[in-house]
Amino acid sequence: xxxxxxxxxxxxxxxxxxxxxxxxxxxxxxxxxxxxxxxxxxxxxxxxxxxxxxxxxxxxxxxxxxxxxxxxxxxxxxxxxxxxxxxxxxxxxxxxxxxxxxxxxxxxxxxxxxxxxxxxxxxxxxxxxxxxxxxxxxxxxxxxxxxxxxxxxxxxxxxxxxxxxxxxxxxxxxxxxxxxxxxxxxxxxxxxxxxxxxxxxxxxxxxxxxxxxxxxxxxxxxxxxxxxxxxxxxxxxxxxxxxxxxxxxxxxxxxxxxxxxxxxxxxxxxxxxxxxx
Amino acid sequence: xxxxxxxxxxxxxxxxxxxxxxxxxxxxxxxxxxxxxxxxxxxxxxxxxxxxxxxxxxxxxxxxxxxxxxxxxxxxxxxxxxxxxxxxxxxxxxxxxxxxxxxxxxxxxxxxxxxxxxxxxxxxxxxxxxxxxxxxxxxxxxxxxxxxxxxxxx
Ligand SMILES: Nc1ncnc2c1ncn2[C@@H]1O[C@H](COP(=O)(O)OP(=O)(O)OP(=O)(O)O)[C@@H](O)[C@H]1O
Ligand SMILES: [Mg+2]
Numbered sequence: 001x002x003x004x005x006x007x008x009x010x011x012x013x014x015x016x017x018x019x020x021x022x023x024x025x026x027x028x029x030x031x032x033x034x035x036x037x038x039x040x041x042x043x044x045x046x047x048x049x050x051x052x053x054x055x056x057x058x059x060x061x062x063x064x065x066x067x068x069x070x071x072x073x074x075x076x077x078x079x080x081x082x083x084x085x086x087x088x089x090x091x092x093x094x095x096x097x098x099x100x101x102x103x104x105x106x107x108x109x110x111x112x113x114x115x116x117x118x119x120x121x122x123x124x125x126x127x128x129x130x131x132x133x134x135x136x137x138x139x140x141x142x143x144x145x146x147x148x149x150x151x152x153x154x155x156x157x158x159x160x161x162x163x164x165x166x167x168x169x170x171x172x173x174x175x176x177x178x179x180x181x182x183x184x185x186x187x188x189x190x191x192x193x194x195x196x197x198x199x200x201x202x203x204x205x206x207x208x209x210x211x212x213x214x215x216x217x218x219x220x221x222x223x224x225x226x227x228x229x230x231x232x233x234x235x236x237x238x239x240x241x242x243x244x245x246x247x248x249x250x251x252x253x254x255x256x257x258x259x260x261x262x263x264x265x266x267x268x269x270x271x272x273x274x275x276x277x
Numbered sequence: 278x279x280x281x282x283x284x285x286x287x288x289x290x291x292x293x294x295x296x297x298x299x300x301x302x303x304x305x306x307x308x309x310x311x312x313x314x315x316x317x318x319x320x321x322x323x324x325x326x327x328x329x330x331x332x333x334x335x336x337x338x339x340x341x342x343x344x345x346x347x348x349x350x351x352x353x354x355x356x357x358x359x360x361x362x363x364x365x366x367x368x369x370x371x372x373x374x375x376x377x378x379x380x381x382x383x384x385x386x387x388x389x390x391x392x393x394x395x396x397x398x399x400x401x402x403x404x405x406x407x408x409x410x411x412x413x414x415x416x417x418x419x420x421x422x423x424x425x426x427x428x429x430x431x
Contacts, residue, residue: 152298153298153301153302153305156302157302157305157306157309160306160309160310161309163349164310185295186295188293189293189294189295189296190293190294190295191294191295191298192295192298192299192302193295193299196295196298196299196302199347199348200299200302200303200306202348202349270287
């Protein structure tokens with residue numbers, strides 16, 4: 001496969017295998033966060049079948065052209081790109097018609113990514129769920145990847161399949177984001193622990209995002225959490241992920257190790273004093 | 278978690294579901310990653326037992342041949358408790374395929390042997406074989422890891 005070789009832009013695939021684990025939410029929040037850090041960012045909706053990135057960014061009413069017209073050369077790239085209102089450093093290239101899936105090739109995606117890379121520091125590609133052609137097209141255009149999963153058996157298993165596929169392509173590094181972490185359940189060992197997931201998938205951990213109802217509110221509004229100055233826990237986590245991507249050394253704190261609940265505290269104390277379990 | 282769950286947990290009566298999730302995942306991923314279908318795995322298991330039985334008498338009932346995975350390296354682990362070693366290896370093809378039926382006959386036969394030949398029947402440690410997955414071949418440390426995990430007995 002022809003690697004995309006333009007400038008020094010980082011072209012990052014955001015993928016998961018299993019659907020609905022938070023790819024699009026991460027892409028939108030990361031796009032805004034990177035723009036706030038002064039980077040020029042293009043986000044590409046590669047989920048042609050079920051596009052949503054426009055909605056999460058609140059840009060759905062401003063779409064005129066899509067990736068389809070850009071590829072057909074019936075419009076210029078800058079005509080199709082939709083600039084974000086508050087963060088003009090961030091632009092969205094919307095997904096084309098679902099029928100594009102019938103003819104779109106990995107080379108087409110590489111062409112689009114190359115065009116975006118010419119004018120950006122970061123190109124984020126929101127991949128479709130699954131491991132079929134749509135995913136492979138999106139992956140062909142990427143240089144590195146973020147795999148996002150939740151601490152659940154089915155999501156981790158599907159993430160493993162995607163990591164296996166990425167290891168056969170020229171995509172490096174591949175980093176992990178663990179989403180929808182519930183610290184209390186983890187502390188009570190009623191959920192896969194952070195270490196369980198990172199050990200099993202054997203990927204470096206880029207970020208931990210807690211379960212946070214503010215994510216739903218922000219989706220309703222079409223305003224990513226990272227637009228806020230004092231973001232909620234999930235918003236802060238997305239900001240930290242952006243900073244780590246830029247090379248800043250932000251420590252990762254496992255929220256389940258900061259024990260709050262009475263039972264968790266008791267269990268912890270017993271564990272320490274008895275050394276039994 | 279209810280208070281009853283909590284008490285059960287403290288008394289070690291019940292495994293937390295997070296631990297179960299980890300164990301189930303490790304098992305299913307070992308199979309996903311090896312891409313061996315269950316039929317082939319079973320055939321391989323039978324052939325391995327056949328070869329081993331030419332050299333030693335093993336306790337078929339408690340034999341365990343399984344896939345394990347760690348750090349994206351998949352290993353085949355065989356834990357085959359030895360009843361006693363044979364003085365001379367049996368000729369090729371004479372090892373009996375492992376199955377509950379033949380296993381029962383085998384142990385009956387070995388009891389007879391033990392009566393005739395008491396000094397041969399000393400307890401031996403389980404034989405353990407480790408075959409690292411393809412990924413492990415370039416990685417010596419992976420094979421070492423496989424060996425240490427093989428040393429732990431069921
Ligand atoms: N940290 C979180 N806390 C609470 N809800 C979340 C969190 N992350 C994602 N969600 C919710 O999960 C749902 C799926 O999120 P999202 O659309 O980002 O997933 P996706 O992986 O892009 O899905 P698809 O595979 O369909 O493209 C959304 O309703 C979103 O609001
Ligand atoms: Mg999505």
